[in-house]
Amino acid sequence: MSSSGKASERASQAAVAAWALASVFYFHQYVLRSAPAVMVPELTAALGVTAGGLSGLLGLFYWGYAPFSLVAGLAMDQVGPRRVLPAASLLMGLGCLLFATGAPMLCALGSFLQGSGSAFALVGAAYVATTRFPQSRAASLIGFTQMFGMAGASSASFLIAPTIAGGLGWRTVWLLLGLAALPLAALLFVFTPPRQASLRPQGARGDWTSSLAAMAAVVSNPQSILCGLVAGLMFIPTTIFTLVWGVRFLQEGHDLPYMVAALRSASVAAGWIIGAPLLGIISDRIGRRKPVIIGSAAVLLLSLALILYAPSGLFPPYSLGLVAGIASGGAMILYTVAKEANRPEYSGTATGVTGFVNFSLSALLGPLFGVLLVRASQGAERELGHYQSAFQPLLYGVGLAVLLAFLLRETGPAARHARPVVAAVSETP
Numbered sequence: 001m002s003s004s005g006k007a008s009e010r011a012s013q014a015a016v017a018a019w020a021l022a023s024v025f026y027f028h029q030y031v032l033r034s035a036p037a038v039m040v041p042e043l044t045a046a047l048g049v050t051a052g053g054l055s056g057l058l059g060l061f062y063w064g065y066a067p068f069s070l071v072a073g074l075a076m077d078q079v080g081p082r083r084v085l086p087a088a089s090l091l092m093g094l095g096c097l098l099f100a101t102g103a104p105m106l107c108a109l110g111s112f113l114q115g116s117g118s119a120f121a122l123v124g125a126a127y128v129a130t131t132r133f134p135q136s137r138a139a140s141l142i143g144f145t146q147m148f149g150m151a152g153a154s155s156a157s158f159l160i161a162p163t164i165a166g167g168l169g170w171r172t173v174w175l176l177l178g179l180a181a182l183p184l185a186a187l188l189f190v191f192t193p194p195r196q197a198s199l200r201p202q203g204a205r206g207d208w209t210s211s212l213a214a215m216a217a218v219v220s221n222p223q224s225i226l227c228g229l230v231a232g233l234m235f236i237p238t239t240i241f242t243l244v245w246g247v248r249f250l251q252e253g254h255d256l257p258y259m260v261a262a263l264r265s266a267s268v269a270a271g272w273i274i275g276a277p278l279l280g281i282i283s284d285r286i287g288r289r290k291p292v293i294i295g296s297a298a299v300l301l302l303s304l305a306l307i308l309y310a311p312s313g314l315f316p317p318y319s320l321g322l323v324a325g326i327a328s329g330g331a332m333i334l335y336t337v338a339k340e341a342n343r344p345e346y347s348g349t350a351t352g353v354t355g356f357v358n359f360s361l362s363a364l365l366g367p368l369f370g371v372l373l374v375r376a377s378q379g380a381e382r383e384l385g386h387y388q389s390a391f392q393p394l395l396y397g398v399g400l401a402v403l404l405a406f407l408l409r410e411t412g413p414a415a416r417h418a419r420p421v422v423a424a425v426s427e428t429p
Helices: 003-038 040-047 051-078 085-099 104-131 135-165 170-179 181-191 211-219 222-254 258-286 290-309 319-340 344-377 384-391 393-405 413-427
Strands: none
Touching (some): 003 040, 003 051, 003 085, 003 104, 003 135, 003 170, 003 222, 003 258, 040 170, 051 104, 051 211, 051 222, 051 344, 085 104, 085 170, 085 181, 104 135, 104 319, 104 344, 135 170, 135 258, 135 319, 170 181, 211 344, 222 258, 222 290, 222 344, 222 384, 222 393, 258 290, 258 319, 290 319, 319 344, 344 384
16 A cells, blocks of 8 residues: 555544544533433432422533534634543533532532533534545434434433432432543543644634634524524424423323333434434435425424324334434534535534524523423422423424425535536526
């Protein structure tokens, strides 16, 4: 093999290692993001808060995640993933350790820091996928990244829930999650390659002087904001409903035992594990983004309506959650669309802006749903009707996502290849 061939092979291996480690980082942050759902009674009792108060405290995760998505995107474009991902992992770990103290104020700060560090995981993985691999594989790789994430969400039900039920203290769980960030940060530092010089933003002088220009270019593109809105509306049923209230909904609304409720709630995450890479592969295979996004959002709307209102036992156990998870995996394609709708050197910024808009919706609406649930129950023991009343707005949000998706510009490879042909034909005398 020639020296150039060996160099190319080493570069390819480095890209795979960087993407895989960033995806493991994403797995880790989803474990801690979904862990509160399996310890709601323990948290409310230990922290002395109501359901609404706990929802607000956990919602601080998204208040950290949303703005730091912007920071993460700019950091990827300016200095590259190697210099920021290890620090982000340590920041997330610190948030877990603060949460493990059980002190309400430190738990609130810990939740915010968890979200702040977590924001870098998806942005970093997407940056590597879109800059180190062929464009035709971008949606597939981002889908596989989300598969890692939802595997982490599932592990909260399959691994953490049994340990909590077995008597392991919730503080110990958070302590272990925090310590796990240390070896991950070390691996990220060792194996993530530096940023490619060819991707330095135009006009950059090695500092942050081009950051505002990059941000202005991405934010002023309506497609960037639209991608974030559609992704957010498709994410909310998972980030707010499933990951926070899913177990309690099944326990109190359908009278299921704790472990059964935890496993059924995990079926949504299991669906994501299937749907995120599968829908990304389909999108890459057909070379188009919009049909997959619109179709998956429509299926999500139908499955969510059935989860809330269908009679118990009408469908096989786990089936509706699995379908909802598969369908909501289409939200990940929006990150690819955002990248393709902006200049290549702004890949990280485009991903960050999409994440900012996406999780700003979760940050703003998370506490609202907790308040709606408290208001619906009026202090009484919660039952199915209370959950239906509180979470009915989710249906309106996903319906809006379907409509907004029609406004997206098709950015898939098939559409880009077709445009020069159309232009050539239109110019023919």
